[in-house]
Amino acid sequence: MADVAKRAGVTKQTVSNVVRGRSVVGPETRARVEAAIEALGYTPNLVARGLATGTTMTVGFIVPTVANPFYSEVVEEVETLLEERGYHLLLATTRGDQARARRHLATLSDRSVDALLVAGDTNLDLAEMPSPLGKASLPLVLCAWEIDPPATLPVVTIDYEKAGYLAGRHLRDLGHRNAVVIADLPAHRIRVDGLRRAFAEDGIELPAETVFTAPSATPQSGYEAAVRTLRDLHPLGRTTAVFTSTDAIALGVMEVVRHYGLRVPEDVSVIGIDDIPQAAHAHPSLSTVALPKRRMAQEATGLLIRAITEGQPVAPVLTLLVPEVLRRASTAQSSA
Amino acid sequence: MADVAKRAGVTKQTVSNVVRGRSVVGPETRARVEAAIEALGYTPNLVARGLATGTTMTVGFIVPTVANPFYSEVVEEVETLLEERGYHLLLATTRGDQARARRHLATLSDRSVDALLVAGDTNLDLAEMPSPLGKASLPLVLCAWEIDPPATLPVVTIDYEKAGYLAGRHLRDLGHRNAVVIADLPAHRIRVDGLRRAFAEDGIELPAETVFTAPSATPQSGYEAAVRTLRDLHPLGRTTAVFTSTDAIALGVMEVVRHYGLRVPEDVSVIGIDDIPQAAHAHPSLSTVALPKRRMAQEATGLLIRAITEGQPVAPVLTLLVPEVLRRASTAQSSA
DNA sequence: CTGAAAGCGCTAACAC
DNA sequence: GTGTTAGCGCTTTCAG
Numbered sequence: 001m002a003d004v005a006k007r008a009g010v011t012k013q014t015v016s017n018v019v020r021g022r023s024v025v026g027p028e029t030r031a032r033v034e035a036a037i038e039a040l041g042y043t044p045n046l047v048a049r050g051l052a053t054g055t056t057m058t059v060g061f062i063v064p065t066v067a068n069p070f071y072s073e074v075v076e077e078v079e080t081l082l083e084e085r086g087y088h089l090l091l092a093t094t095r096g097d098q099a100r101a102r103r104h105l106a107t108l109s110d111r112s113v114d115a116l117l118v119a120g121d122t123n124l125d126l127a128e129m130p131s132p133l134g135k136a137s138l139p140l141v142l143c144a145w146e147i148d149p150p151a152t153l154p155v156v157t158i159d160y161e162k163a164g165y166l167a168g169r170h171l172r173d174l175g176h177r178n179a180v181v182i183a184d185l186p187a188h189r190i191r192v193d194g195l196r197r198a199f200a201e202d203g204i205e206l207p208a209e210t211v212f213t214a215p216s217a218t219p220q221s222g223y224e225a226a227v228r229t230l231r232d233l234h235p236l237g238r239t240t241a242v243f244t245s246t247d248a249i250a251l252g253v254m255e256v257v258r259h260y261g262l263r264v265p266e267d268v269s270v271i272g273i274d275d276i277p278q279a280a281h282a283h284p285s286l287s288t289v290a291l292p293k294r295r296m297a298q299e300a301t302g303l304l305i306r307a308i309t310e311g312q313p314v315a316p317v318l319t320l321l322v323p324e325v326l327r328r329a330s331t332a333q334s335s336a
Numbered sequence: 337m338a339d340v341a342k343r344a345g346v347t348k349q350t351v352s353n354v355v356r357g358r359s360v361v362g363p364e365t366r367a368r369v370e371a372a373i374e375a376l377g378y379t380p381n382l383v384a385r386g387l388a389t390g391t392t393m394t395v396g397f398i399v400p401t402v403a404n405p406f407y408s409e410v411v412e413e414v415e416t417l418l419e420e421r422g423y424h425l426l427l428a429t430t431r432g433d434q435a436r437a438r439r440h441l442a443t444l445s446d447r448s449v450d451a452l453l454v455a456g457d458t459n460l461d462l463a464e465m466p467s468p469l470g471k472a473s474l475p476l477v478l479c480a481w482e483i484d485p486p487a488t489l490p491v492v493t494i495d496y497e498k499a500g501y502l503a504g505r506h507l508r509d510l511g512h513r514n515a516v517v518i519a520d521l522p523a524h525r526i527r528v529d530g531l532r533r534a535f536a537e538d539g540i541e542l543p544a545e546t547v548f549t550a551p552s553a554t555p556q557s558g559y560e561a562a563v564r565t566l567r568d569l570h571p572l573g574r575t576t577a578v579f580t581s582t583d584a585i586a587l588g589v590m591e592v593v594r595h596y597g598l599r600v601p602e603d604v605s606v607i608g609i610d611d612i613p614q615a616a617h618a619h620p621s622l623s624t625v626a627l628p629k630r631r632m633a634q635e636a637t638g639l640l641i642r643a644i645t646e647g648q649p650v651a652p653v654l655t656l657l658v659p660e661v662l663r664r665a666s667t668a669q670s671s672a
Numbered sequence: 673c674t675g676a677a678a679g680c681g682c683t684a685a686c687a688c
Numbered sequence: 689g690t691g692t693t694a695g696c697g698c699t700t701t702c703a704g
Contacts, residue, residue, distance in 0.1 A: 001697065001698070002697085010674075010675085011674070011675050011676075012675095012697085012698075012699090013674075013675065013676085013699080013700085014673090014674065014675085016698070016699065016700095017673095017674090020699095024673060024674085025673075025674085026673065026674090029673085029674085043442075043445070043446050044446060044697085044698075045446060045447050045696090045697050045698070046443075046446045046447065046448040046698095047383060047386045047387050047392060047447055047448060047696090047697080047698090048387050048680095048696070048697030048698040048699090049697080049698055049699075050383045050386075050387075050680095050698090051383050051384050051386075051387045051679095051680050051681070051682085051696085051697080051698070051699090052679085052680055052697075052698045052699040052700075053680085053698080053699065053700090054680075056383060058426070058448075065412065066402055066408045066411055066412050066415075067405070067408045067409055067412050067613075069403070072402045072403045072408045073403055075402055075427075076401065076402050076403050076429060079402075079427060079428070079429050080429070080431075083428070083436070083439075088426055088428070088443070088444075088448070089426065089427050089428070090394070090424055090425065090426055090427075091411075091415060091425050091426075091427040092415070092419070092424070092425070093412060093415050093416070095416075100419070103419075106379075107382075107424070108424075109379070110379050110380060110381060110382045111381050111382065111383055111681095112382040112383060112394075112424070224617055227617070252617065255618070255619045256619075259619060277403075281560055281563070281588065282591070283591045283592075283595060337681065337682070338681085346690075346691085347690070347691050347692080348681085348682075348683090348691095349682095349683080349684090349690075349691070349692085350689085350690065350691080352682070352683060352684095353689095353690095356683090360689065360690090361689070361690085362689060362690085365689080365690080380681085380682075381680090381681050381682070382682095383680090383681080383682090384680070384681030384682040384683090384696090385681080385682055385683075386682090386696090387680085387681080387682070387683090387696050387697070387698085388681075388682045388683040388684080388695085388696055389682085389683065389684090389696085390696070447697095673704105674703100674704080675702100675703080675704070676701105676702090676703080676704095677700100677701085677702085677703095678699105678700085678701080678702100679698105679699090679700085679701100680697105680698090680699085680700100681696105682695105682696085683694100683695090683696085684693100684694085684695085684696100685692100685693085685694080685695100686691105686692080686693080686694100687690105687691085687692075687693095688689100688690080688691070688692085
């Protein structure tokens with residue numbers, strides 16, 4: 001920078017002003033400086049700028065995993081939004097590991113990021129988490145917080161209970177009274193609660209023996225477990241519908257159902273939650289409750305950036321995004 | 337830091353030494369300093385350290401997208417490896433957009449990262465890319481470079497041609513002579529070339545009219561296109577096997593084949609490439625050629641970190657990882 | 673509109 | 689072992 005200044009016959013200050021596009025530089029001077037920059041191939045050092053301004057133009061995002069369509073879509077959207085505003089994305093994954101989450105939280109809050117976004121993770125116990133959560137030293141927003149969103153922090157999440165409820169109402173409206181549930185419990189218990197509420201409105205109970213657990217956090221093994229569960233369960237008896245807490249599981253269920261020579265949706269309706277890309281392309285296309293991930297990413301990033309630019313902590317409000325039923329081909333009127 | 341030093345009755349330097357775990361501090365002094373750090377809740381400013389040392393402990397990763405199982409697995413692996421060594425991951429996606437890629441390359445090379453990893457993207461024209469590629473100012477490694485890996489840069493990639501070849505040999509060994517190809521062209525043409533080579537070894541040609549294009553970059557629309565293609569194509573005629581350039585497409589193909597009342601693998605064998613998580617859980621489980629993504633991530637990260645710690649640019653060597661056939665249930669002896 | 677000074681928080685040389 | 693002195697490259701006062 002000093003070289004550029006010398007070459008253009010100005011001071012570093014003027015170079016700085018030119019680089020940052022401030023309109024305090026005379027056009028003639030500006031041209032000279034720009035020529036010098038070009039000639040020397042100068043490029044400003046962001047770290048130094050960061051030290052001077054106390055801002056890094058970087059947002060940290062702590063996420064359970066990225067090998068899961070739900071989170072990877074959220075990450076991608078967040079990255080895009082940040083990029084549009086000139087921010088970088090520092091990605092950290094927890095993989096369901098408290099210790100990792102804590103480490104990330106600690107290192108990222110050392111002023112190496114301007115703000116922090118943390119996606120929900122069942123294994124995350126906020127009370128155990130270090131400083132930034134407590135002293136709110138830097139803007140912090142939580143998202144996709146399925147279980148017990150804390151009231152003391154800003155949270156942008158989805159009404160997962162309603163997602164379950166909507167799935168339930170959809171099935172109920174189609175006349176289904178005997179449903180089997182396959183859910184990733186306890187992570188997705190809220191979704192099952194919603195389903196239960198929908199059925200309860202019609203006086204239908206969900207017997208405990210029709211609720212099965214896909215005992216793993218990853219959608220893949222959830223799927224696998226679902227397959228096994230359903231296999232053991234067979235014959236389905238009076239069951240006319242299967243509700244799964246996740247599309248990945250639903251996809252597996254459809255395969256197994258077909259494997260038994262039953263048809264979806266003629267014999268059994270299947271509905272999932274999330275609306276992963278494959279859901280629309282399955283055969284039959286999977287009815288599901290779409291979780292507004294992109295909306296969530298937008299709201300969360302918006303809060304974060306506003307907090308950074310205004311220099312104020314984010315108000316601890318809970319934003320609850322509403323999911324939406326997607327009626328596709330895997331659900332039909334109950335044949336019972 | 338000054339406060340800590342004052343409280344402990346030492347200088348900043350000593351505090352620095354304690355923080356960085358240097359063994360030049362007396363145990364008694366160290367204890368005092370640590371107490372002061374604890375009391376004041378001091379946490380070092382990484383940006384300042386970065387300015388002083390010229391190192392940020394951050395590696396940039398430019399990737400086409402993260403909403404694709406292949407890349408998301410690579411990203412996750414890279415992140416994990418970096419974290420183990422105390423590095424952070426700055427993630428940037430190109431979404432197949434040259435301009436974005438160029439922007440990222442430019443901003444990331446402003447010394448805000450210690451090294452740069454760039455994953456292959458058909459839309460990326462390296463010749464058009466700015467400085468860091470040319471002047472190799474900071475360690476740069478390319479990975480997953482399917483088309484024309486440049487000889488002037490270090491590249492860790494997979495032998496995609498061999499992947500196609502292995503798939504072809506597998507089919508050929510099972511007696512298949514009439515295969516249909518559905519590939520994401522031109523992105524995956526190398527894979528088709530490999531297949532062609534395998535068949536050619538037996539004097540079998542792949543007529544142009546049996547090669548179909550799934551005309552999109554994203555696996556999902558590839559899948560969709562495959563479905564349409566196969567639907568139009570029906571009946572399959574003498575075809576006994578389908579090769580797809582991607583597992584996602586293969587999964588779609590299996591559904592469509594079944595849709596016609598044909599059985600996999602009894603009537604038609606299906607083989608893909610990649611080994612995405614779902615492949616193992618499909619019904620029947622999908623035979624495929626596994627691409628060693630994790631190995632690739634390991635090699636690439638290794639090179640990068642070595643380059644950083646040794647302060648030397650990475651030698652422009654091409655590392656070609658070998659894929660492996662996974663014989664599963666979707667392929668069987670040809671019935672023809 | 674431009675220039676000169678001071679300092680962001682830390683580390684790296686030295687000397688003590 | 690510990691303290692001292694300079695910066696890292698930039699931005700930000702404040703004068704000119």
